Amino acid sequence: AGSGKFFVGGNWKCNGTKESISKLISELNSAKMESDVDVVVAPPYVYIEQVRSALTDRFEISAQNSWVGKGGAFTGEISVEQLKDIGCKWVILGHSERRHIIGEDNEFIGKKSAYALGQKLKVIACIGEKLEEREAGKTFDVCFQQMKAFADNVPSWDDVVIAYEPVWAIGTGKVATPEQAQEVHVAVRDWLKKNVSSEVASKTRIIYGGSVNGSNCAELAKQKDIDGFLVGGASLKGPEFATIVNSVT
Numbered sequence: 001a002g003s004g005k006f007f008v009g010g011n012w013k014c015n016g017t018k019e020s021i022s023k024l025i026s027e028l029n030s031a032k033m034e035s036d037v038d039v040v041v042a043p044p045y046v047y048i049e050q051v052r053s054a055l056t057d058r059f060e061i062s063a064q065n066s067w068v069g070k071g072g073a074f075t076g077e078i079s080v081e082q083l084k085d086i087g088c089k090w091v092i093l094g095h096s097e098r099r100h101i102i103g104e105d106n107e108f109i110g111k112k113s114a115y116a117l118g119q120k121l122k123v124i125a126c127i128g129e130k131l132e133e134r135e136a137g138k139t140f141d142v143c144f145q146q147m148k149a150f151a152d153n154v155p156s157w158d159d160v161v162i163a164y165e166p167v168w169a170i171g172t173g174k175v176a177t178p179e180q181a182q183e184v185h186v187a188v189r190d191w192l193k194k195n196v197s198s199e200v201a202s203k204t205r206i207i208y209g210g211s212v213n214g215s216n217c218a219e220l221a222k223q224k225d226i227d228g229f230l231v232g233g234a235s236l237k238g239p240e241f242a243t244i245v246n247s248v249t
């Protein structure tokens with residue numbers, strides 16, 4: 001782990017029922033978690049209030065998406081203002097499922113980031129290459145383009161955590177090796193140094209996501225530039241999520 005405070009996010013995606021979420025809340029509330037870690041969970045919109053009212057203040061809440069501007073006549077969307085109103089402190093933007101299944105592009109994600117940060121909603125900014133891009137030697141190009149779209153829209157990096165999530169590792173059980181993850185984290189930090197500032201490069205947390213679980217987290221957490229994790233599947237199991245939080249070194 002790096003020098004910033006370790007950060008672990010749980011992305012629940014489009015999973016859960018009132019009942020299963022109530023069970024997960026109890027597991028999280030009773031799990032022993034290192035205090036020196038920021039822990040954030042991202043429930044589906046419809047369960048955010050249930051989670052905020054029952055989960056202890058040890059956890060912060062993130063949304064999984066937000067609308068690109070002020071609310072209004074945008075059927076089916078949820079605004080940043082509404083998310084803040086129900087107690088969200090964070091939003092995940094640029095997640096690969098939104099990029100590649102829903103079709104959000106860098107420009108749209110950049111605009112969403114600008115709007116959220118302008119309203120003081122913090123951003124978990126996701127980047128990551130697809131398998132064919134990695135195989136074509138384009139990992140850095142893709143990640144740097146995604147970084148540029150965020151950087152062009154970020155007024156200050158204080159409220160941003162970067163999540164490097166190789167698409168081929170998300171939900172596949174095929175985790176990046178600690179060396180593969182570390183290599184990209186260093187490159188992203190270097191990009192920040194060259195394109196933003198040394199200060200931002202050293203203080204911005206870069207977390208890894210993609211099939212992180214209770215068994216592989218410890219090796220990944222040892223890497224110098226891995227400042228935490230964004231966890232999908234394994235965040236739906238309270239005890240395993242706690243193991244990942246406690247992998248802080």
Ligand code: PEP
Binds near residue numbers: 169170171230231234
């Ligand atoms: C994610 O969706 O951000 C993620 C990393 O998923 P999983 O842990 O299931 O690969």
